[in-house]
Each structure stands twice: as C-alpha cells, then as structure tokens.
Amino acid sequence: MKVYMDNNATTAMKKEVLEEMLPYYTEIYGNASSKFYEVGRQADEAVMEIRERVAKQLGAKTNEIYFTASGCEADNWAIKGIAFANKSKGNHIITSAIEHHAILGACEFLEKNGFSVTYLPVDEYGRVNPEDVENAITDKTILVSVMTANNEIGTIQPIREIAKICKAHKVVFHTDAVQAIGHMPINVEDLGVDMLSLSAHKFHGPKGVGVLYIRNGVRIENLIHGGGQERGKRAATENTAGMAGLAKALELANTDLDKKIEKMRTMRDRLITGISKNIPYCRLNGPTDDTRLCNNVNFSFRYVEGESILMLLDMKGIAASSGSACASGSLDPSHVLLAIGLPHEIAHGSVRFSVSDDTTEEEVDYVIETLPKIIERLRLMSPLYEEVLNKEEEEA
Numbered sequence: 001m002k003v004y005m006d007n008n009a010t011t012a013m014k015k016e017v018l019e020e021m022l023p024y025y026t027e028i029y030g031n032a033s034s035k036f037y038e039v040g041r042q043a044d045e046a047v048m049e050i051r052e053r054v055a056k057q058l059g060a061k062t063n064e065i066y067f068t069a070s071g072c073e074a075d076n077w078a079i080k081g082i083a084f085a086n087k088s089k090g091n092h093i094i095t096s097a098i099e100h101h102a103i104l105g106a107c108e109f110l111e112k113n114g115f116s117v118t119y120l121p122v123d124e125y126g127r128v129n130p131e132d133v134e135n136a137i138t139d140k141t142i143l144v145s146v147m148t149a150n151n152e153i154g155t156i157q158p159i160r161e162i163a164k165i166c167k168a169h170k171v172v173f174h175t176d177a178v179q180a181i182g183h184m185p186i187n188v189e190d191l192g193v194d195m196l197s198l199s200a201h202k203f204h205g206p207k208g209v210g211v212l213y214i215r216n217g218v219r220i221e222n223l224i225h226g227g228g229q230e231r232g233k234r235a236a237t238e239n240t241a242g243m244a245g246l247a248k249a250l251e252l253a254n255t256d257l258d259k260k261i262e263k264m265r266t267m268r269d270r271l272i273t274g275i276s277k278n279i280p281y282c283r284l285n286g287p288t289d290d291t292r293l294c295n296n297v298n299f300s301f302r303y304v305e306g307e308s309i310l311m312l313l314d315m316k317g318i319a320a321s322s323g324s325a326c327a328s329g330s331l332d333p334s335h336v337l338l339a340i341g342l343p344h345e346i347a348h349g350s351v352r353f354s355v356s357d358d359t360t361e362e363e364v365d366y367v368i369e370t371l372p373k374i375i376e377r378l379r380l381m382s383p384l385y386e387e388v389l390n391k392e393e394e395e396a
C-alpha cells in the first residue's frame, strides 16, 4: 500500500488542473506581452481573465493580484519589497519565531543590511499573542508579518486581531497563507490584511507558481527587474499555464470547502486518536482545539529519531516528514518545535503527517497499524528506552 501523508510539503495536482493548463503550452502559447498578433493577444486576454478569477476567490480587486514563481518568492518580495520602499520611514520589522524559512531568511538578510527584526515568541501551542505584536510596534516599525497557519504544527494564528492592531498603528501587515488555502476560508477583506502569500502546489495546483496579494496603496519595491509585466512590479514572461493552473486549483479548493474541511478533520482526528492510543510516550505538538489546521498531525515520540521513523515508514510505503529542517538538509531540530518549548531530544523524535481531501480511512488505518510497530522496533534499540522499561518493571 502507498500512502502519501505529506500534503503540507506538496500535493498531487488534480487532473482538472492539468487539463486547464495544457492549452497554454500548445495552442495559446503566445507571449502575453506580444500584442501585435492573435496568439499573443489570446494569452494576454487569458491572463486578465485568470487574474480576475483569482481576485474573486480571495475577495481582492483584480489589480491587487501579482503572480510570482513560488510561495518563497511572494514571501521574499513582501518582506524585502516593503523594507526597501519604506526605509526612509523606519527600519523595524516584526515577525514570529515560527515563520517559514522564506520569511525568516529574508528577515535575516535584512538584519545584515541595516534593518532590525523582532521575532515574537509563541506559546506552547505555537500561538502568537496579539498583545505582543502591539507592544513590539515602535515609531520605526514598517512591517508586521505573521503566518496564517503554521506548516509544521498547524497552528492557526489570530490574524484578524493582529491586522486590526497593525491598521490602528498604520503599519503594513503581511500574512503567509500558503498553508491556509484549501484548509480554511481565506478572504483578504475579512482578514483585514494588506498583503498575503499563497502557492499553488500546496492546494493541488502546479509547482512553481504563487501569488502575492498587495492591497492598493501599499508602497512596495520591485524584487525582479526587467520588463513591465505584473503592472511594472515584477518582470518575467507570464507563466500562463501556471497561472491558469493556480486559478483552477484555487476554485476547486474553495468548492465545497466546508465539506472538505470536515472530511480532513475526521481523518486528522482518527489519526491523532489512533496514534495516541497505540503508542506510549508520545506527544501531540500544536493546538488541540479548532485553531489547528484541519489536515495537520505532528507527534513527538520519545527515545527515537524522526529520520529513522521516516526511513522505516518509507519501507512500508508511507510518506511523511520529520521535524528537522527538510530543505536545509541540516539535522538541527525544527525551529518551530524549539519555539514551543520542546527540548532538543524530544524535538528530534518528531514526525508530521498531513492529510488531503483525498486521504481515505483505509490509509489512515494503515498508518495507525504500521507506526506502533516501527516505533517499538526503534525503541528496542535505544539504551534510554531500556532504562525506562527497567524502571517500569521495578515499579510494577
């Protein structure tokens, strides 16, 4: 059996999305900026229509939608673009300690270039306290960026409250909503945000295409210089197929969203209950209430390494992800797990399972059946666990 439970890393593209994209590779292949002939105009018209569809899905205006080549690019643009455009006003940025590396990396870059960054702490469930945001704002603050939902432990942040505080202090507010799309309703007016990032491949769209929503009136500097695409704010020949795929994936994600959320929640909770019941010395990381992303499960298992668990899961056909930095290739424990207060040795034994609306009960049950044996097998090789067993015996 093959079970894919790493949907917070990426998702399978839906067939309808691929179908929507194909004509832009073969028939409407024109450069959307070449308006002197038909196939170019067709591409340009398609891009206008696609932008409108995306705006509608987000509750934004059409001219507030900017396409990028990824979620990482949208995040980098938001952080660096606001910093560069507003450095005469101030040099202070506020973010949280548990942001995606795209945000943290951009902030660290700015720190080396004369900006100062406050990394707000989070509570044991990964929640940012809006009061902390308010207290951190100074007359030099030009930007606050707090993610809508965390990719590792699924914490949904109080975005509306933070947005209100930023508005009252006239500070631009950006949110990385990459994990939120398809997992909760997202409307920029309802959230009250000034900027929002998303990435198609996290909601069954193609890889390599994202959006930065920028509210009209927000001053932002360009990151990619060149031609006049994206209303002069981001050069590059329009990725028409990618844009079409993103729009279709977004529409599909928002269709019957409530029903899908309910289904994912059921799978998530079945997994959480099954793991908690069948494996001793484990800990659920992240919220236990409705501020948890509907598709995210993250457990720490004591006396074992996350990477060893992943290897044995893979041998059983199960794809999941560990708490240590996936892309960086480092073995440092996740900054998110450390920020919620886990000691290094516990953070190291963490695994994330993330379901999608395609995940079935059989798949969940297969994981619940397979995982305890894997953990037990690994623990029997751990000297620490042996001590624990001996102690238990003495006490019995």
Ligand SMILES: *Cc1c(COP(=O)(O)O)cnc(C)c1O
Pocket (backbone or CB within 6 Å): 008, 009, 069, 070, 071, 072, 073, 075, 100, 102, 147, 149, 150, 151, 176, 178, 179, 199, 200, 201, 202, 208, 209, 210
């Ligand atoms: C995946 C992810 C990103 C990066 O998106 P890419 O399109 O893969 O660059 C940014 N933020 C969060 C929260 C993510 O989960």
